[in-house]
Amino acid sequence: MFSHRRTLASETGEVKNHNQKYPYRLNFYNIPPIEEITTEEFETFSLDRLQVLKAIESASLRTKTELQVADHIRDVSNQYLPLHSTEGGKGYPLEQERRKDHISHFILRLAYCRTDELRKWFIKYECALFRIRFIEENKEERQAFLNNERLNWKDLTQNEKESMRNELSLANPHIKFDDETFFIVNFEQVPDLVSRRAVYIKAGKAYVPISEQVTLVVGEFRKKLYTALDLASRAFPSIDDERILPLLNNINQQYLGKTYMNGNNVVDKVTADNVDQLVGHFPLCMQHLHRKLRELHHLKHFARMQYNLFLKGIGLTVEEALIFWRKSFSTITDEKFQKDYAYNIRHNYGMEGKRQDYLPLNCHSIITNKQPGPGDQHGCPFKHFSEDNLRAFMAQTGVRKDENLKEILDLVRGKHYQVACTKYFEITKCLEDSISRDSGERHLMETITHPNSYFEQSALQLDLSLK
Ligand code: SF4
Structure with missing residues (x-):
């Protein structure tokens, strides 16, 4: 039994060492945190991340444009889970921000692995959060992250691209063909693009324009998260610590706002007559x-x-x-x-x-x-x-x-x-x-x-x- 601090890795069965901490803002959360965290951090980190995921849910249900959702999420994230890029984040506590992001993801992963419905919800809004962050990340850091994840898909050479000009242009009428880079993947890796007929397919390969890269990366993120949640759900019954179990079991029903114990802040003189x-x-x-x-x-x-x-x-x-x-x-x-x-x-x-x-x-x-x-x-x-x-x-x-x-x-x-x-x-x-x-x-x-x-x-x- 741990005294006042605990290690998360043991709950997921994926204990690994990672020496290089948080080199990127983006994270596929492959490795669970193995450091000790306080019970207070356990609670506040998870509830703060939940605020952001709930804000994404609400914004996507209420608005029509991706821009509005992204604007709103930026505000809420800055408040509860700030996460700056390496380049633009000079002067910010990047290590602490990324640590909180990392740990909070794994806590919610545990809390949301318990049922099909919770898993679906978590995957949906974690993917949405990752997507927003990926789109906002600068090109160099994005590429460095992808290389690190070995997602450096093979590009079409200029000659190959020219030889397929008609087919690629027809499949992607909205792009500027001469400015676009294409890369090749197995078509099963891009079901979204295939169902939208947004890629050219030949001999089992999909020719994906770089502008659709985010779909592919989010697809990878989703696949990994799906597997990780399945793993976590099998490990969950072995958690028996009474300090964190109630939170894990109830976090999806937590009320995250003010209690209004001391009346309102905007109107006074509320009387029986008014x-x-x-x-x-x-x-x-x-x-x-x-x-x-x-x-x-x-x-x-x-x-x-x-x-x-x-x-x-x-x-x-x-x-x-x-x-x-x-x-x-x-x-x-x-x-x-x-x-x-x-x-x-x-x-x-x-x-x-x-x-x-x-x-x-x-x-x-x-x-x-x-x-x-x-x-x-x-x-x-x-x-x-x-x-x-x-x-x-x-x-x-x-x-x-x-x-x-x-x-x-x-x-x-x-x-x-x-x-x-x-x-x-x-x-x-x-x-x-x-x-x-x-x-x-x-x-x-x-x-x-x-x-x-x-x-x-x-x-x-x-x-x-x-x-
Ligand atoms: S309980 Fe009242 S405030 Fe809350 S959603 Fe229903 S109508 Fe709105």
């Missing part, structure tokens, strides 16, 4: 609860808890919360309110029972825990409403165009509920057009992962001030 003025800044889940409360003068237990904790997160004090709920439950007596409801409200604020100061619920827990049954009001509309109800609710609350409704409903069908919520935010706050128009200059907002973050971003966006 909640109604703020509802336009609430996400659909909370708008729904507010409407139901006004309609029924009552909410069931989980709905009350979900809404009360959200209101606490936007700054409603316990005194104001008691006034708010008392006025809202207008059809019952004071005595009944005190007896049946006031205790729970104070309990949410840590003033009763165990005196635990409960956190506002994040999207993941609203979406996955306590599934609402018939007649329940809690939950997430994107996950729990029928398609017809969700469409009608979105139309009532500001999504006017059919194409926008369709776009959100497509995301919901793909089970991307938080991305759908973010899209709803962009459309209803009119951010969508400006993001498309500015493509590249204006960056994407982060994906909504918490109802209180939705509120804060909405308030900030419209410069709401009740101060």
Whole structure:
């Protein structure tokens, strides 16, 4: 048993020595880290990498252009997992950056090797991250990395190229033939290009233009990662360290954002009387609860808890919360309110029972825990409403165009509920057009992962001030 530090290599069964550390920014992650890392690094490195992969997922689902995705990923990477090239990174701690990149990849490899679905997700977004980095890398460093990986495919000589001018030009009408370099590989190595008919094939060989090199390299990366995940999944059952197992088992469900324990940072003076003025800044889940409360003068237990904790997160004090709920439950007596409801409200604020100061619920827990049954009001509309109800609710609350409704409903069908919520935010706050128009200059907002973050971003966006 290791004391406070551990070695990763033993978990994958691929212990190797590597003397030359991180000569390149790009990495095929062939060799596991064999150094000791602290348990704190174990957690922070993996969660930081997860932020980047999730940002890629979200950006690719929400945007149309590769440029927008790359811009957004550059921002998020710089924040959580900076990784500079050797040439452009003078003055940056390159060794530390590459170490973090290396270690975090292997931790997530372990965490995401456990099921087919997790493996697919990890391969998809690691490949996307590698692709972005490869495209951004300068030519010399890229080539040095490929040579090191022995991916120096054979180039066509000038004479060979000339002799195949017609065939190559026909297969690649979009390229400038005279400026292009071609290289030769077995056609099975480039299934993507073959399926897109983007290469000339003859006698089992594919003639690949250099502009398609990235497809080939990402294909290699994917192949290696697929095999490595398979290996890791077989080694995983032998991990028995209780300090890292919980993280590995739950990391894909981790909430990575703020907790909103201490209210919001943008609006103060939230009182029982001005909640109604703020509802336009609430996400659909909370708008729904507010409407139901006004309609029924009552909410069931989980709905009350979900809404009360959200209101606490936007700054409603316990005194104001008691006034708010008392006025809202207008059809019952004071005595009944005190007896049946006031205790729970104070309990949410840590003033009763165990005196635990409960956190506002994040999207993941609203979406996955306590599934609402018939007649329940809690939950997430994107996950729990029928398609017809969700469409009608979105139309009532500001999504006017059919194409926008369709776009959100497509995301919901793909089970991307938080991305759908973010899209709803962009459309209803009119951010969508400006993001498309500015493509590249204006960056994407982060994906909504918490109802209180939705509120804060909405308030900030419209410069709401009740101060
Ligand atoms: S995704 Fe989150 S914020 Fe949006 S409606 Fe669902 S639970 Fe609320």
